[in-house]
Each structure stands twice: as structure tokens, then as C-alpha cells.
Amino acid sequence: MATRTRRPERRQEPLSRERIVSAAVELLDTVGESGLTFRALAERLATGPGAIYWHVAGKAELLAAATDAVVDTTITGHDADAGPQEAIRALALGVFEAIDAHPWVGAQFARTPWQSPMLRVFEHIGRQVQALRVPQAAQFTAASALLNYILGVAGQNAANVRAVRPDTDRSDFLDAVATEWAELDADQYAFTRNVAGQLRKHDDEEEFLAGIDLILTGITGITGATGIGGATARPLSAD
Amino acid sequence: MATRTRRPERRQEPLSRERIVSAAVELLDTVGESGLTFRALAERLATGPGAIYWHVAGKAELLAAATDAVVDTTITGHDADAGPQEAIRALALGVFEAIDAHPWVGAQFARTPWQSPMLRVFEHIGRQVQALRVPQAAQFTAASALLNYILGVAGQNAANVRAVRPDTDRSDFLDAVATEWAELDADQYAFTRNVAGQLRKHDDEEEFLAGIDLILTGITGITGATGIGGATARPLSAD
């Protein structure tokens, strides 16, 4: 229906896995998860749905490839420099921001087990855990705990974005939730009501990092491990 | 097609939200997420797909209700007794086991934002965090970190179960992954290769609790908070 004279009318470049995946990412970003359809994708690529199947095996692979593409640009360059604790924080924040910008990545992350993108995050976290001098036997646990926490937040963020109208303001949303919580049954939800107020001045990113710091404290605290940079996790208290 | 003479032929009880939800849970448990279909559900209830819509608004609500039903039976009775740390461990383990038994709950958990079942888990965790004497301002962070970690593990577990053939043995699966990891590129995946061996003697439940303990250590360590029972989180070291 839309006029498509806007796009330069140069001869159609051949279809390629790369073009397909980048079109898929675009679709996911603009129309959301439910917008990624073989028909919509085919139309955008000016071809039929069947053509796509020559380059990718199916929708699952397409989603995995799209996730890969986004995560790739996120992970690189976040390593080293200011000591392992800072590196972990930076890495985690990178994943957090990527998912904030592409909520569907969060859902995909939480859905696919140990596929390539997640494994790469795990690897980078693990290296910093090693750098923290965590004993061998505990390294897996430490890296897993960090990764699982990140995945949990990722899934929640993705779910939240999906749940609200696309034009909803972030702080309006938090206000609405806080109000909802404050109206919960006083007996059944005493704690939740109690912390409802904190939601209003809640900063997603800060909150996320505070959780990372909590786990880092657990990792370094009990093992006596320390970052080479000597930085200590920030204390868990009101700033 | 299947003979249905087996089921007692008593007169059809009237349809009810309760019957629908419990049939949905059964379907999800036996056939998996992709098996929950309005048509399949209708057949099981000996009615047409349209009838279901008179009792539930749609598939999303049906999934939420099914999750609610399972979580309900999980949360109750896990409180109090042996001090807040143990209570948190028991609560977390309860959620873990529920998701292990009903993998689709993990996916649903990771997908729905702050809906009733998750909020109830949050509430119960929060109460124990309070009991740990965590300062007011940090209670939200502490409870969130625990919940997000649980959700992360939940999502991963659900994804793993979904990824393997239904008859796959658990330790066969871990062995396969460990072998895969051991064959990764030595430069790109140095850490992952390094911990691959630990996967083989990996106990999901133990690993999960070790992560909980890590976070508990972070929570109690830095704030000086302690459980009333005086129990300390178990040290992060080879046992």
C-alpha cells in the first residue's frame, strides 16, 4: 500500500543471509517480536517467503542469528582496563543496554539455552572472574550467578517493554506500578507495599548495577579474592 | 481417533474456569508449551474452542492462570522456622523445583513482568530480607537481586528442557555440553573450556543454591545484616 518510490530503485542486490538477518533485526526493532514474519520479511526484501528458506533454516535460526548480530556489537571492547570488577560492571551494563535498546534480545536470551551469544557473554564474565582470583572450583558458580542474574533482569526488562503501550513513558509506568503496589492487600503484601515508594525514584540501570555489586561482594567477600585494580564493590546502602 | 471409552462416561460436568485451567496445566505438563492449543484443550474438555472463551479472555490469561495454579502450591509453607537465610533457600528451592517439574512455568515466569505469581515470590523473599535486618533503602535491591537470579536460572532451565529430546537423560545432556565446550576454540573460549570439566559432576540444584548463597553473602556481608538464626551463608569453596 505504501508508496515505495522513496527507496532508490537500483537493481535488486542478491539475497544473502546477511541482508536477511539485518532486515530481521530492523523488523524486530521497529515492529516488535510479533512483527517478524516470513511474509513481512519477504515483502521488505521484495521477494517471496520461500526464498528466505534457501538462506536460513527456519524462524528459530533467524532469531538466533539476529540475536547474535546484536550481541556481537555489544561485547567487544568492554574488557580489561580498570580491573576485573569494573570490567564485569561494564560488560553487564553493555548487555543491559543492548537489551534495553532491543527488548526482543532479552526474550531470546532467556529462551535459548547455551547458544553462541550467551556463551560469549559467559566466557567474558568468566575471564574477569578468573582475574578476581576466585578459586578454580568456585569460578563456574561465580560466573553462572552473574550470568543468571543478568539473564533474569534481561527477561524482566523485555517483558516490561512488551507489556506496556509502546509510547508509554518510563517513569509514568513506574508510577503506575508503584500505585498498584501501594493498593495491595496489607497483610498479604506487606513487604511489597513497603518498598512501593522506592519504585518511583527507581533508576533501572543503577538498580541493575547495584545487584551486580551485591553478587561481586559475595564473590570477593567470602573467598578473599580481590580485583587487580583493587577496587571494591560499592557498599549496599542508600547513596 | 483414540478410543475414549476408558474415561468414565458420566454426564459432562459443566465447563468452569477451574476445569479449563487444570486441563491446561495437564496439557502443558504432558505435551509441552506447543501442545497447549485451544483446539486440543477443547477436545480434552469435549467441547468447541469457542466455549473456552466464555471463561477465559484468551491464551495469555490462560497461561497466567496455569502458572498461578502451580506457583500457589509451591510458595505456601516454606516460610519461617530456621531463620531467614534458610527460609530464602527453601523458598528459592521450591521455585526451582516447581520449574523443574513444569518447565513451561519458567518460560512464563521469565515472560510476564510483575504479575501475581512472581509478585508473591517477591513478597516472600522480601519478608526474609527484612528479617535479615537489611537496611530499608537496600531491601528492594536485595530482594530484586535474589528474584532476578531465580528468574534467570528458571528461564535457563526451561530453555534447556525444551531444547533436548524429552527422553534425554540429564547427565547425558551435561556430558554432551561438556564435550562441546571442551572442543571450543582455545583462544576465544579459554575460560569456558577450562570449566567444561566441572559441568560433568554438576548438580543443578546444588549449583543453584550456591548462587543463592553467593548473593546472600553479598547481602549480609556488606551491610552487617545477619539472620536471626545466626546461620551464615556457606562458603564459596570446593566442599
Next chain:
DNA sequence: ACCTGAACACCGTTCAAGT
């Protein structure tokens, strides 16, 4: 009030047929 089941508007995926 509650149920029925055909029909609608979609999906992902396949495949004969084209170039």
C-alpha cells in the same frame, strides 16, 4: 447464561515450477 462449531485472518513451512 452458556455452549457450539464453522469461519476469518492469520501463521511457519514446503515444493513444484521457473530462471
Next chain:
DNA sequence: ACCTGAACACCGTTCAAGT
């Protein structure tokens, strides 16, 4: 080798019509 697009076997959801 690569693309086309009709066709297949499904979905969730709606709704006129029944009781």
C-alpha cells in the same frame, strides 16, 4: 544455484446460531 508464490497444515479468535 537461486528465486517465486501458490498451497498445506496449522494457529488464536470471533460470532451467528443454538439450548
